[in-house]
Amino acid sequence: MNRILFTAFIWIILMAPPATAQVFPGDVNNDGIVNNVDLLFLGQVFFQTGPTRSPVDQGISFTEKVLVPWGSTFPNTTIDIGFADCDGSGFIDHTDLEAIEINYNLSHGTPTPTTVDPGQFGVDPLLYFDSTSLPGPIPEQLIALIPINLGTATLPVASYTGISFTINYDPNVFADVIISEIGAPWASVFGLFIADVDKSAGTIEVASSLGPQSPLIDNFGPMLGGLFIIEEDVVGIMGPDVPSNVYLSNILMMDGGLNPKSIVEDTVTIIITDYEITSTNDRVDSSLEVYPNPAEDIVFIKDLNRPILSWEIYDVAGHLLRQSAAINVNSCSIDTHDFSNGLYVLQVKTREGMVQKKIIIQH
Ligand SMILES: [Ca+2]
Numbered sequence: 001m002n003r004i005l006f007t008a009f010i011w012i013i014l015m016a017p018p019a020t021a022q023v024f025p026g027d028v029n030n031d032g033i034v035n036n037v038d039l040l041f042l043g044q045v046f047f048q049t050g051p052t053r054s055p056v057d058q059g060i061s062f063t064e065k066v067l068v069p070w071g072s073t074f075p076n077t078t079i080d081i082g083f084a085d086c087d088g089s090g091f092i093d094h095t096d097l098e099a100i101e102i103n104y105n106l107s108h109g110t111p112t113p114t115t116v117d118p119g120q121f122g123v124d125p126l127l128y129f130d131s132t133s134l135p136g137p138i139p140e141q142l143i144a145l146i147p148i149n150l151g152t153a154t155l156p157v158a159s160y161t162g163i164s165f166t167i168n169y170d171p172n173v174f175a176d177v178i179i180s181e182i183g184a185p186w187a188s189v190f191g192l193f194i195a196d197v198d199k200s201a202g203t204i205e206v207a208s209s210l211g212p213q214s215p216l217i218d219n220f221g222p223m224l225g226g227l228f229i230i231e232e233d234v235v236g237i238m239g240p241d242v243p244s245n246v247y248l249s250n251i252l253m254m255d256g257g258l259n260p261k262s263i264v265e266d267t268v269t270i271i272i273t274d275y276e277i278t279s280t281n282d283r284v285d286s287s288l289e290v291y292p293n294p295a296e297d298i299v300f301i302k303d304l305n306r307p308i309l310s311w312e313i314y315d316v317a318g319h320l321l322r323q324s325a326a327i328n329v330n331s332c333s334i335d336t337h338d339f340s341n342g343l344y345v346l347q348v349k350t351r352e353g354m355v356q357k358k359i360i361i362q363h
Contacts, residue, residue: 022064023053025086026103028096030079032111034062034103036164036194036207040254041074042100043162043192043209045084045092053088060087060099062106075257097192104196104205116252119262125151127165127251129268130222133318137241137271143345143356144228144270145318146246148179150186150253150263151220159255160186160217162209163263166250167226171202173234173244173272178227178358179204180316180343186223188214205250216256225316227345227358230272243269288348294360297337299346304330306350313359314345336361 026034028041050070052058057065070082084092086099119125130147138144148167151157163186169177179195181187190211197204206224210217228246247267252260287305301308307330312323321344322334334346339361348355 021067021069021080021083022108023057023067023083023086023088024062024064024103024106024108025060025096025099026062026106027108028084028086028100029074029077029114030083031113032109033107033113034100034105035113036166036196036205037114037252038100039097039192039194039207040162040164040209040252041079041258042084042092042096043211044074044256044258045081046190046192046209046211048081048084048092048212050082050085050090052090053085058088060095060102062103062108064108076259097194101194101196104194114252114260116250117260117262119251119264121264123155124262124264125155125157125220126264126266127163127223127248127253128264128266129226129246129248130318131268134268134270137273138230139273139354140230140234141232142230142354143358144230145314145316145345146226146228146268146270147182147222147317148224148226148248149221150223153220156218156220157253157261157263158218159261160210160219161214161254161256162207163223163251163253164205164207165248165252165263167204167206167246168249169202169204169228169246170244171199173231174202174228174246175231176227176229177204178229178316178343179206180225181208182222182225182317185217185219185221186210190214222317225318225343227316227343228270229358230270234272242272244272245269288350288355288357290346290357290359293357294362295336296361296363297335299334299336299359300331301334301346301348302331303348303350306352308332309349309351311349312347314347316343316345337363 028038051068069080086096188210190213192209248265251263289302346357
């Protein structure tokens with residue numbers, strides 16, 4: 001009798017199906033939450049191929065799908081690479097990046113996100129705001145152009161393959177913040193990038209990965225352009241020099257073996273002044289027209305109410321690219337045929353104050 005029971009027990013153990021893992025599309029590192037860290041893992045295995053999931057378990061909706069293990073794991077982990085094939089197609093590609101974007105911040109079970117080591121100032125490299133491009137106090141409704149740099153000449157980063165972090169700002173002060181990649185060395189043609197914006201919380205969660213085809217980077221310098229667009233009428237600002245802090249947090253940089261590297265955080269203080277103090281007249285933005293936008297080879301500026309005295313165009317890194325001579329016209333045009341596709345800031349000086357506009361060049 002005992003022997004029969006024992007045999008039955010063994011049989012049950014042998015015949016019981018193995019515990020199957022579930023894929024929640026977008027949670028590439030299977031830590032319970034879809035966030036910017038998942039992009040770092042995705043970048044490591046981009047373009048890899050493996051077995052497809054069964055048709056009922058394909059797709060990127062945030063419901064559990066049965067994992068078909070790929071049999072290989074991310075470096076230094078026990079996480080099967082099959083988790084990166086979010087849609088179950090057998091090919092890791094941009095649809096899987098889309099799964100991160102669509103399911104961002106969704107969670108399952110009890111998330112155990114990666115803890116971040118804040119690093120040690122003077123020992124570890126910095127991710128920091130390059131405030132040298134800040135001209136000083138900035139009036140309401142204008143744009144503060146602040147590039148974000150990674151590493152310095154004395155403390156460069158080593159073996160870079162990707163980074164994720166959060167930018168935190170006061171949503172009552174900034175109407176919008178636009179982040180864009182500057183390019184080499186931190187971005188490659190095979191690279192991946194996301195910036196998830198939460199305007200009510202005042203956060204942007206960013207991740208950038210070189211992708212699998214690129215060599216590791218030992219370097220330092222500008223990484224991202226940041227346009228911090230100040231509200232037209234900042235609540236409570238009635239006088240000059242009101243400070244507002246923008247800071248970085250949750251920085252996770254990884255090398256090619258997915259080993260975290262400590263990076264030190266930074267804060268920049270943007271000084272905002274009441275618009276009325278810097279202008280002798282009423283607000284001037286309403287009558288200035290900039291078109292077309294997006295533009296290809298030429299941008300027109302027109303202000304029938306107030307003469308245009310000069311204009312300047314900056315890239316997202318804060319570099320002055322082109323400027324007019326002193327003029328006094330109601331309309332003019334700017335040749336942009338040799339500009340790269342992307343976002344720029346046009347700053348126009350009119351007789352009654354300064355106006356800034358975002359322009360997009362798309363050839
Ligand atoms: Ca995750």
